[in-house]
Amino acid sequence: xxxxxxxxxxxxxxxxxxxxxxxxxxxxxxxxxxxxxxxxxxxxxxxxxxxxxxxxxxxxxxxxxxxxxxxxxxxxxxxxxxxxxxxxxxxxxxxxxxxxxxxxxxxxxxxxxxxxxxxxxxxxxxxxxxxxxxxxxxxxxxxxxxxxxxxxxxxxxxxxxxxxxxxxxxxxxxxxxxxxxxxxxxxxxxxxxxxxxxxxxxxxxxxxxxxxxxxxxxxxxxxxxxxxxxxxxxxxxxxxxxxxxxxxxxxxxxxxxxxxxxxxxxxxxxxxxx
Numbered sequence: 001x002x003x004x005x006x007x008x009x010x011x012x013x014x015x016x017x018x019x020x021x022x023x024x025x026x027x028x029x030x031x032x033x034x035x036x037x038x039x040x041x042x043x044x045x046x047x048x049x050x051x052x053x054x055x056x057x058x059x060x061x062x063x064x065x066x067x068x069x070x071x072x073x074x075x076x077x078x079x080x081x082x083x084x085x086x087x088x089x090x091x092x093x094x095x096x097x098x099x100x101x102x103x104x105x106x107x108x109x110x111x112x113x114x115x116x117x118x119x120x121x122x123x124x125x126x127x128x129x130x131x132x133x134x135x136x137x138x139x140x141x142x143x144x145x146x147x148x149x150x151x152x153x154x155x156x157x158x159x160x161x162x163x164x165x166x167x168x169x170x171x172x173x174x175x176x177x178x179x180x181x182x183x184x185x186x187x188x189x190x191x192x193x194x195x196x197x198x199x200x201x202x203x204x205x206x207x208x209x210x211x212x213x214x215x216x217x218x219x220x221x222x223x224x225x226x227x228x229x230x231x232x233x234x235x236x237x238x239x240x241x242x243x244x245x246x247x248x249x250x251x252x253x254x255x256x257x258x259x260x261x262x263x264x265x266x267x268x269x270x271x272x273x274x
Contacts, residue, residue, distance in 0.1 A: 008103065010127070
């Protein structure tokens with residue numbers, strides 16, 4: 001359909017249009033230097049998973065091109081379906097700690113330094129340049145617009161799934177009640193979640209009390225609500241979204257994967273001590 005939705009796939013699609021090169025093999029070749037940079041900057045464990053994904057995707061794209069007929073219906077439907085499938089597929093890959101190379105891995109490199117910027121937005125920025133080039137290659141503004149729709153849908157889904165389904169996300173509870181001790185005991189026993197008491201004082205009543213703080217995963221929300229309602233229906237409860245929770249029972253911040261440059265640095269230090 002002459003749509004290049006960013007990334008290595010988009011580059012390979014344009015090269016296929018210009019020189020009739022196979023898209024899958026072209027993607028594999030372009031990904032080689034990106035993979036090497038990933039080993040140096042990120043670590044070999046994540047890159048090994050990504051390499052398997054790159055090989056599988058490259059082979060399947062060329063293989064299915066022979067057996068699956070190209071969809072030639074409404075371009076807008078094409079763009080929407082492609083965006084949904086790409087977004088879900090990439091999210092599942094990211095959740096397993098891998099990428100499919102190209103823009104995915106390229107986005108991970110700066111995301112290690114710019115942690116305040118989401119993966120979806122970094123990918124959107126990189127893909128914008130590729131889409132701009134595709135306008136010239138295909139000589140069609142419509143082609144670029146459909147590519148933008150695919151990118152918008154897929155990156156939106158990636159952010160929603162990654163930050164809504166990842167193990168390190170959940171809800172945080174701040175509870176004020178005369179029975180926080182009973183609630184804490186039940187949360188510890190029934191949910192196996194840690195709780196914290198925070199000393200608090202009412203500004204109007206000037207009464208000193210203990211506020212209960214607790215973080216839970218999304219699927220545990222119904223249970224903590226049940227405990228609060230059963231212990232004290234009049235409890236004052238504030239519930240907030242937690243974009244990332246680190247520590248015991250949640251996401252582990254410590255990674256055993258090391259970039260190649262760090263491993264070389266450690267090796268040279270040990271050598272110098274000897």
